[in-house]
Amino acid sequence: MLISEVPAFRDYWYPIAYSADIADEPVAFRIFGEQYVAWRAGDGTVQAAVDECPHRAARLSQGWVTDGCLTCPYHGWRFDADGRCVEIPSADPALPIPPRAHVDKVLAGERYELVWVCVGMPRADIPDLHEADTAGYTLIHEMMEVWTASAPRIIDNALDVSHAAWVHRNSIGSSANPRLESGPIERDGSTINFSVTMISQINDSQQRNTGLDVGLTRRTTHATLVQPFVFRGRMVYEENGLEHVLFKTCTPIDDETTLFCQFIARNDDPPPELWDSITAVDRQVQAEDKALLEHVNPNFPIEPTTELHTKADRMTLEYRKVLAELAATAPHVAPDAEWATGAPR
Structure with a gap:
């Protein structure tokens, strides 16, 4: 596709x-x-x-x-x-x-x-990203840049937590601890919710950003596919309750190119002088993803039998079902009056 x-x-x-x-x-x-x-x-x-x-x-x-x-x-x-x-x-x-x-x-x-x-007839509002404009969370914009990768591949990567142990082995992942603890997947229309726990690295930069000791820690991600190309991941560190909420959006420039935007919300009220350090870690992680994804075929297979899948791929397999259902839908031609004026609700 x-x-x-x-x-x-x-x-x-x-x-x-x-x-x-x-x-x-x-x-x-x-x-x-x-x-x-x-x-x-x-x-x-x-x-x-x-x-x-x-x-x-x-x-x-x-x-x-x-x-x-x-x-x-x-x-x-x-x-x-x-x-x-x-x-x-x-x-x-x-x-x-x-x-x-x-x-x-x-x-x-x-x-x-x-x-x-x-540029079409809206099926939904501008996505509701709760923590991004809620009291008690600090919004930090991290990046908006063009990637030579297709939007579905980028979002699929965000839903695929199991890659962290390998792609991010030099930043947040631990290849010695590749197994995940995951709960059930909940589906509501084109929205997917799931939670998964992984063993994550804490290096010197992350120690400064999180207040956790250098070494390994347990981190649970409560993830949502908000819209086909909008991802929200609320990452919770079990040791201190820190929430690092990651938002990723993919604007399709064309079949092979995407305007990738990432911003975060934090519940620990980080001082502005710490924002660059927080952003630097996230930028390193995304640079690791970008280096890999820019060499992956942009044609994204939505048929479940085209690629191989394991139990760890349940979230991404569900994503393929969402896209397959959208691909089969008729054009949407009936916006309500408020949208027709050009004013988002």
Whole structure:
């Protein structure tokens, strides 16, 4: 299965930038192999549209924002927050602007200090990631970068805890302790929940970040497949109750390329001077995943017999079932009125 083969994937929300990065200039982004542009309108909201002027197909992302309107760099046409052309400089101002002079908008919203878009008809809201905006947890953004790996492969890797003992043997894993203790898998629609306990390494950097002694410790991950390309893992260290909640999102740029975003929430109120150290460990772990995944075939098999599976693969086998069911669904064409206005709930 390739991303482009499943229209249902377009009906979810995906991060395309940090909120702070959409400011005074238009920003180009690519999703599902198509070009789009995001900008901040005069009322402060983020808007997004197909990155093509209806006049002569110029890239609007090469233009600029004037009084909250997106200005085409080719002939200066200006488009408001609704995508309507409000000015054609070369035309007689007494003449009406043609109704076809508009850009094709897509839904955009903001949450968790991220800009999210949906280029289809939403099947769900911007995902609810509880700890990311709940009192008692500290939100830390760690990375947003392009990986030459497909979105399903990256999320499959997140659900596959058994790889940690080997891929992460130089960071958090212990190849001497590869076995896992896992509970039942719960499935509700396209949402999967499970818990798994592993033996994890604590090195000098992690000792500073967690307050645990250097050596081995038991860590339980309460994991959720929130949406097809959104993962949440609440990692709990048994010795001191520290919660390190990991959020991973995968925005499909195309079949083989993904905008990978990771952010965390912590329940120990870490001081800002510790954030770089916390992030450095997580970045090392993700770099280990990236180095492996960028060499894995992006074509993700959803048929259960294509690849071999063991008991430790139950979570990832269930993930294949979720994707197979979405691949078999008809296009979603009935958004409710609130979504139709472009305002996420």
